[in-house]
Amino acid sequence: MNRSTIDLWVGVFVAIGLGALLFLALKVGNLASFSTADTYRVDAHFGNIGGLKVRAPVKSAGVVVGRVADIGFDNQAYEAVAVLSIDARYQFPRDTSAKILTSGLLGEQYIGLEAGADGRMLKNGERMRITQSAVVLENLISQFLFSKAAEGGDAKGGK
Amino acid sequence: MADPAIAQIEDLTFAYGRQPVLHGIDLDIPRGKVVAVMGQSGCGKTTLLRIIAAALLPTRGRARVLGRLTGELDRDALYALRRRMGMLFQFGALFTDMTVFDNVAFQMREHTDLPEDAIRDLTLLKLEAVGLRGAAALMPGELSGGMARRVALARAIALDPELILYDEPFTGLDPIAMGVIARLVRQLNDSLGATSVIVTHDVAETLPLVDYVYFMADGRVVAQGTPAAVRRSGVPFVEQFVSGATDGPVPFHYPAPGYRADLGLAGAA
Amino acid sequence: MRAALIRLGAAVTSGVWRLGYASRFFVYLLAHSGTALRRFRLTVREIYFAGVLSLIIILVSGLFVGMVLGLQGYDTLQRYGSSEALGVLVALSLVRELGPVVAGLLFASRAGSAITAEIGLMKATEQLSTMEMMAVDPVARVVAPRFWGGVLSMPLLAALFSAMGIFGGYLVGVVLIGVDEGAFWSQMQAAVDVRNDILNGVIKSVVFGVAVTLIAVFEGYDAPPTAEGVSGATTRTVVTSSLAILALDFVLTALMFTGGN
Numbered sequence: 001m002n003r004s005t006i007d008l009w010v011g012v013f014v015a016i017g018l019g020a021l022l023f024l025a026l027k028v029g030n031l032a033s034f035s036t037a038d039t040y041r042v043d044a045h046f047g048n049i050g051g052l053k054v055r056a057p058v059k060s061a062g063v064v065v066g067r068v069a070d071i072g073f074d075n076q077a078y079e080a081v082a083v084l085s086i087d088a089r090y091q092f093p094r095d096t097s098a099k100i101l102t103s104g105l106l107g108e109q110y111i112g113l114e115a116g117a118d119g120r121m122l123k124n125g126e127r128m129r130i131t132q133s134a135v136v137l138e139n140l141i142s143q144f145l146f147s148k149a150a151e152g153g154d155a156k157g158g159k
Numbered sequence: 160m161a162d163p164a165i166a167q168i169e170d171l172t173f174a175y176g177r178q179p180v181l182h183g184i185d186l187d188i189p190r191g192k193v194v195a196v197m198g199q200s201g202c203g204k205t206t207l208l209r210i211i212a213a214a215l216l217p218t219r220g221r222a223r224v225l226g227r228l229t230g231e232l233d234r235d236a237l238y239a240l241r242r243r244m245g246m247l248f249q250f251g252a253l254f255t256d257m258t259v260f261d262n263v264a265f266q267m268r269e270h271t272d273l274p275e276d277a278i279r280d281l282t283l284l285k286l287e288a289v290g291l292r293g294a295a296a297l298m299p300g301e302l303s304g305g306m307a308r309r310v311a312l313a314r315a316i317a318l319d320p321e322l323i324l325y326d327e328p329f330t331g332l333d334p335i336a337m338g339v340i341a342r343l344v345r346q347l348n349d350s351l352g353a354t355s356v357i358v359t360h361d362v363a364e365t366l367p368l369v370d371y372v373y374f375m376a377d378g379r380v381v382a383q384g385t386p387a388a389v390r391r392s393g394v395p396f397v398e399q400f401v402s403g404a405t406d407g408p409v410p411f412h413y414p415a416p417g418y419r420a421d422l423g424l425a426g427a428a
Numbered sequence: 429m430r431a432a433l434i435r436l437g438a439a440v441t442s443g444v445w446r447l448g449y450a451s452r453f454f455v456y457l458l459a460h461s462g463t464a465l466r467r468f469r470l471t472v473r474e475i476y477f478a479g480v481l482s483l484i485i486i487l488v489s490g491l492f493v494g495m496v497l498g499l500q501g502y503d504t505l506q507r508y509g510s511s512e513a514l515g516v517l518v519a520l521s522l523v524r525e526l527g528p529v530v531a532g533l534l535f536a537s538r539a540g541s542a543i544t545a546e547i548g549l550m551k552a553t554e555q556l557s558t559m560e561m562m563a564v565d566p567v568a569r570v571v572a573p574r575f576w577g578g579v580l581s582m583p584l585l586a587a588l589f590s591a592m593g594i595f596g597g598y599l600v601g602v603v604l605i606g607v608d609e610g611a612f613w614s615q616m617q618a619a620v621d622v623r624n625d626i627l628n629g630v631i632k633s634v635v636f637g638v639a640v641t642l643i644a645v646f647e648g649y650d651a652p653p654t655a656e657g658v659s660g661a662t663t664r665t666v667v668t669s670s671l672a673i674l675a676l677d678f679v680l681t682a683l684m685f686t687g688g689n
Contacts, residue, residue, distance in 0.1 A: 003469075006476045013480045017584025020591035021630070027613070028519050028594060028620050055621070212561060238563035246561045252554040269564050 050134025305336025474577025494596025547648025582637025
């Protein structure tokens with residue numbers, strides 16, 4: 001086994017190894033989309049973000065327009081702060097609303113944007129004013145039970 | 160003023176853990192001579208060789224080699240000392256993953272900055288000295304025992320060492336190969352102006368070849384001198400060793416209880 | 429009873445002692461890796477023997493594992509009407525877990541045992557002692573290149589395993605069974621994240637590479653210089669490496685793939 005043959009095969013090996021890594025990153029993963037695009041950041045305050053995670057998609061009309069860049073906590077207002085990183089190609093009016101939605105029935109949570117009507121667009125670092133928190137299942141259930149109990153009480157009381 | 164002895168062993172004691180191997184050895188290796196250290200297997204001669212090679216440190220006593228005390232050497236000094244020595248291991252110990260040429264060129268490539276053509280010339284020179292220049296492209300697996308031993312010898316002298324150590328160089332060789340190695344040991348020693356130490360138990364091949372002999376038994380030197388003097392010395396162990404007698408100071412029977420008693424014969428003592 | 433306890437205690441003590449010895453050996457190895465990296469030719473040779481010669485077994489195994497994932501995955505998913513998620517299943521299983529782990533296990537048995545046997549034999553035939561006598565540090569000249577050769581080969585082999593596996597899943601799922609090709613790839617791309625999944629898988633394979641190769645060179649270097657010694661060391665390499673991979677996999681998975689935001 002002489003040197004140049006070994007060098008050749010090692011070169012081939014490293015080349016196809018790196019090729020496999022590239023294949024995984026581009027065709028299998030989501031490297032091709034988003035990471036190199038220009039983005040601008042806006043933040044949104046929510047009463048409850050539910051199960052929203054960093055890197056969750058930000059969608060408008062069902063199309064992914066950005067990602068959740070960071071999730072923090074406002075200790076003054078006791079609210080959740082989500083920083084959204086939105087693709088610079090898409091501009092949204094200042095009165096756009098952000099809602100935390102669930103994909104499917106029990107799937108991942110994401111942020112859905114509904115465009116408003118304001119003439120001025122959101123700029124880097126500004127804040128979305130209109131937000132709707134995630135639906136927390138326990139609150140829903142207790143609400144439901146409470147309203148059912150109230151109905152029943154009224155009916156009895158009314159007799 | 161060069162020291163008359165290239166290696167001096169003073170009152171050397173050595174033990175592997177609790178197992179004592181050498182007891183109070185005193186010997187000198189005179190410069191420029193070929194010296195044999197002979198004895199039975201297990202008498203400690205290989206251990207002695209390793210101490211001279213600074214691969215082992217004395218438990219007590221001193222080993223002075225090429226002017227340095229082996230016990231005082233740090234790693235760099237140790238490696239510097241070893242570059243002035245060459246060692247031929249039993250069975251050759253060639254590097255099996257490289258050719259004969261690369262084996263001999265190994266030390267030159269590792270320790271010198273010589274350009275490749277200089278290394279090539281020197282390597283072929285060394286191989287020519289042992290008669291194997293034509294085998295330069297072979298792999299160690301393709302060599303016979305005798306050829307492998309000769310390549311290892313060429314490798315040991317690659318950097319023109321001042322001290323050459325041989326660990327049982329004649330083991331397992333046919334008479335022709337043995338004769339070749341013996342001739343090479345003497346020739347290379349004289350042409351390089353080096354000193355050689357041979358550890359062996361091959362009396363017939365070694366005694367005619369060397370200038371001085373040390374006989375060892377049970378970790379002690381029992382006789383020393385020129386081959387002629389030693390043959391005449393009358394020391395019983397030497398007589399038995401040289402003549403190959405089956406019984407003498409080294410008994411034939413391993414110590415055992417009475418023979419008749421062991422066999423269960425009636426009337427046993 | 430008492431004898432058994434004594435033996436157990438002795439085994440644990442010697443195990444801990446050996447671990448300490450192995451750690452010191454590792455530090456020494458790293459400190460003397462200069463030669464392996466400066467004379468990169470030596471390391472390239474070892475990448476050939478550890479990496480290139482493992483290619484066949486890695487590629488074939490990857491293909492078969494991917495195909496089995498395709499079959500089993502489809503069988504389970506189509507019961508819940510989610511057969512379009514097959515791509516996601518195959519890709520995530522391979523990239524996060526099976527790629528690094530199975531490639532690591534195969535590497536340990538093929539390349540790891542070969543490295544141990546080679547170093548052990550060099551020790552038994554006194555080649556390492558010869559080098560010492562020639563004032564060449566055998567750890568720097570023989571052991572370090574093999575270590576770095578293994579560490580550099582492992583991530584590439586794991587990536588190749590995963591890629592072949594995904595291809596195998598594609599073959600079975602899309603070509604053979606008929607799952608929709610577009611859904612296969614697009615759902616996979618949506619679900620597999622480069623940072624969280626692929627990068628973590630690569631990190632795992634690097635960690636496994638270090639563990640397996642370190643165990644292999646250590647066992648070879650420490651092997652008793654006899655025939656039984658070398659064969660025992662080779663067996664120990666495969667067993668210890670496999671256990672190490674599985675244990676490290678648990679630790680790394682717990683660190684990487686659980687936890688919240």
